[in-house]
Structure formats: structure tokens, C-alpha cells
Amino acid sequence: MEALIHASYPVASADYVSAGRASADIKKRLKQLGVGGDVLRRVAVASYEVELNLVIHSMGGHLDLDVYPDQVVLVSADIGPGIPDLSLAMREGWSTANEEARSLGFGAGMGLPNMKRNADDFNIQSEVGKGTTITMGFKLA
Amino acid sequence: MTIRDMVDILKARVLLGEDKLETPVYTACCSDLMSDVLAFVDEKTVLITGLTNPHVVRTSEMLDLKCLVFARGKVPSEEILEAAAEQGLVVITTKATAFSACGMLYEKGLRGVPVPLEWGAEEA
Structure with a gap:
């Protein structure tokens, strides 16, 4: 299925001042699409947590948003330390x-x-020296 | 109660959202640990805190909180207030400590956010 929206946000290590900007934008975009209530709150909280983790723990990475007709998918991928x-x-x-x-x-x-x-679906893969990837799915139906 | 009642009870100063003081308030939470607020708060409530960094406002934004109460007379920076204004948050500051502010509000009937936690078997 093709995504209705795709957005990718670079997140820098130790950038405590900007931390949360990606999540604020993700929340705004979803709201514009008409996503609301419980799902919007859950996506916003999980997104903020994962963005903070990138800032606090990673050597840098990115947070990707994909919105499908039936679900929202957030993927956080970093370049280490694992x-x-x-x-x-x-x-x-x-x-x-x-x-x-x-x-x-x-x-x-x-x-x-x-x-x-x-998240409705949560998957985490990590390898020391390579990095960590977290995939979260949120059902829209 | 309403946010205006909270302002009266706490003898608070309104920093933002003078036009939203009639908003009803059903519950409150008090924490300086945003990790805990993000983990346990799941309704549009009021946060009493002594922390005045931008993440208090970000956390409020993610959770759609109604009102921020800064304890011990703290006033956040202009930059933080601007971010709060963009979201339409009500921001007030009271001279009371966080503990006293909670006590004063509790005495007037305000209760904490329900947290569905049970003791683990090993702690019971």
C-alpha cells in the first residue's frame, strides 16, 4: 500500500534544544489529516519518546513518518552506538x-x-557498533 | 472547578490564557519528571511543576494538557511562554511550593489523575 504521507526528520545527537520539534510537526500533520483523539495522543507520546531517545542516547539518526489509510508507522533509525x-x-x-x-x-x-x-505494534532491532531501529505501528481503523 | 478557581485558591498570577480561565478542571498531576508524565498521564489535565525548561511545554503539547502551574513563583523564559502561547496553553505561577499547591487544590476537591498501577507480586 502506498503511503499518503511520508516525512523524514533528521535528529542530531545531544541537541536538547530542538528535541521534540519533529514530534510536534508529526502531530500537526496528523491533525491536519483528521487523525485525532486517542490515536493522535499515542502517536505523539511515542514519537516524542523515541525522538528524545535519539537525542539522549544515539550518535544521530532520523525519524520517519508514514501514514497509510489504515495505520500510522513511525521508524526511528540511528547510526549507533547500539x-x-x-x-x-x-x-x-x-x-x-x-x-x-x-x-x-x-x-x-x-x-x-x-x-x-x-504503539499497537512495536519492534526494536539493535546491534552494538551499528545502531538501533525502532518500528512502531498505530492502527487508524 | 475551573482554572479561575485554581488561580484564586493558589493566589496565582496568570501568565498566559486570561481568556480561558473558565475551562473546567477535573484532575491534576504534579511532577518534575516529564518521563513519568508522558508515561502515566492520559487525559487533558493540569500539570503542577517546578521545572521551567522547554520540554515542560513540549510534553504538554504532546498530551494536550490544559494548564501549566509553576510552583515557588517560577516564571519561564519569554521563549518558553511564546511556545506555550502558540499551543493555547494556560500558564499560571504561584508562590506556593509544589507540595503546598497540591494540598490547597486537594483540600478544595481536586483529585489526581487516575493511574492504573498495581503493586507487583513481589512488592505486595
Whole structure:
């Protein structure tokens, strides 16, 4: 199925000031398409969490939005450093965030579990030295 | 209660959204940890916080919060207020600490956002 909308947002490592701009734009675009309520909120929260993760933990990457008639798909892909232990990273409360992220109110170890909770489909692939890819699907029907 | 009632109870100063003070408020939450707010808040509520960085406004935007209450008389920067204005957020500041602000609102009947959490088996 062809996407109705495709957008790609580069996200720079440690750019705490801009963090969230991609998610704000994604939310705006979906709203313009008539997506609302619970789905819009879940996409917005998961998108913001994954964008923050790119800023806090990755060496840089991008966040892609694809909107299909029946679902919204978010893909976050970075260039490293990769997650050594995925089951540990998925655990609530476990975090490797630095002081800067914590001082902004993040790094509580809720990001990945919160993405999984908000998305209808959640997939994470990671390889140390290569990078991490997170794919999330949100049903529109 | 309405946001105007909150302003009266907290003897707060309205920084933004003077025209939206009649908005009804059913629940509130209080946190400096945006991670927790993003994880547990799922309704259009009010956030009481001592944190004044741009991510408080971003978090409010993602969750469609109605009103931000800054405790201990904190006033965010112009830049942050502009971002909040773009979203149509009501922003107020009170001299009360976060703890006292919550107590004053609770006393007048406002309750916390319901959080569907149960003790894990090992903690029960």
C-alpha cells in the first residue's frame, strides 16, 4: 500500500534544544489529516519518546513518518552506538541517560516501555557498533 | 472547578490564557519528571511543576494538557511562554511550593489523575 504521507526528520545527537520539534510537526500533520483523539495522543507520546531517545542516547539518526489509510508507522533509525542488552533496556526504570537529560526531566527509564505501551505494534532491532531501529505501528481503523 | 478557581485558591498570577480561565478542571498531576508524565498521564489535565525548561511545554503539547502551574513563583523564559502561547496553553505561577499547591487544590476537591498501577507480586 502506498503511503499518503511520508516525512523524514533528521535528529542530531545531544541537541536538547530542538528535541521534540519533529514530534510536534508529526502531530500537526496528523491533525491536519483528521487523525485525532486517542490515536493522535499515542502517536505523539511515542514519537516524542523515541525522538528524545535519539537525542539522549544515539550518535544521530532520523525519524520517519508514514501514514497509510489504515495505520500510522513511525521508524526511528540511528547510526549507533547500539544497545548491548535489549531486555534490560526494555525494563521500566532502567536508564543510561546522562545528567543533562535528567536535569530536563527525562532519563527515568520509562521511554522504551512507554513506546511499547502506546504503539499497537512495536519492534526494536539493535546491534552494538551499528545502531538501533525502532518500528512502531498505530492502527487508524 | 475551573482554572479561575485554581488561580484564586493558589493566589496565582496568570501568565498566559486570561481568556480561558473558565475551562473546567477535573484532575491534576504534579511532577518534575516529564518521563513519568508522558508515561502515566492520559487525559487533558493540569500539570503542577517546578521545572521551567522547554520540554515542560513540549510534553504538554504532546498530551494536550490544559494548564501549566509553576510552583515557588517560577516564571519561564519569554521563549518558553511564546511556545506555550502558540499551543493555547494556560500558564499560571504561584508562590506556593509544589507540595503546598497540591494540598490547597486537594483540600478544595481536586483529585489526581487516575493511574492504573498495581503493586507487583513481589512488592505486595
